[in-house]
Amino acid sequence: MIWLELFLTFLKIGAFTFGGGYAMLPLIQSEVERHGWLTQAEVVDFIAVSESTPGPLAINMATFIGIRTGGIFGAVCATFGVVLPSFVVILIVAKFYEKFRKSRVVDGVMFGLRPAVIGLIGAAFLSVGMTVFFPNGLKSAVFSNAGLWTSLGIFTAGAVLAFRKVHPIVIIAVSAVMGIAAGYAMEL
Template identity: 65%
Template sequence: MELIDLFLAFLKIGTFTFGGGYAMIAMIQAEAERHGWLTQEELVDFVALSESTPGPLAVNMATFAGMRTGGVLGAVIATLGIVLPSFIIILIIAKCFEKYKKSKAVGGIMYGLKPAVVGMIGAAFISVSRTVFFPSGISLSAFSSASFWVFLGLFAAAAILAFKKVHPIKIILLSAVIGVGAGYGMNL
């Protein structure tokens, strides 16, 4: 029964979420918490791990959550659940594309989905940020924690790098050094 719930949950996430992996985080979080598959901290770890492995974020998260819940079979079932809706939708769109590509209704639907996608990505950002940077709630002590200052440093570095031409490998290496240093610093 657990594997069926796993498949149906990720099928629902894949079917009703537009905007890619970040937009799916909020729904994955809700389903994982509702079924008790992952804690909030594990979800944040899975987001970080999914970002650092090749492949789409949502597929990686589904695979990891499935593996954690039901082993290899759970990983396959969750992955199938999350990709099946997109696969079917793309097949239908490919079949009907020529007929409806200039339709104002289709254009209006896609335009109307943009704010929902932005909202879902924002909800995921707030949820993950709250867990990572304010695990005990927002208080003055939260602003003196190491994780807050690491976040602030990474945000400042990202803002500077956004306006300068820096090779992506240098950014990845710098982020790795900061992450490892922060990890060791927080565990001391």
């Protein structure tokens, strides 16, 4: 039964990842590929869609994957599964917050989780980056591909714009022009 499978899969994802949606990406990717719900390229597409829609990344991913594999009820099951662990933890923390607020053990656990969260976000970055920039693997022919150089140019321009005091509308307009030019360049 796909609905139970969606719920349990996303319950596991929600329960065993800390640090938000980006930290969940490696686990989401491995689970949906293992179940055969999405390919690696489709996961990257779903990340782009999830980022461009309002709401948290993990919830959007769960909803999109759930609706694609199990319809409306699949979306509800996947979304409820990914949200339930955090909801329960927040309820427990709220109940005992005053008692453990100054606990050295709790501080130590939270401090120890930071490197794990950074590692998970780094793994997501590498996984998505490899899929986007090197879909056929890392080969020397990749460096002669216009798409890689166009993407690096867009990234460089975006980094320059991000660290300078530029109005957001200008950033959006310049990004749109670069994206359109990149699309035409890749067709050549």
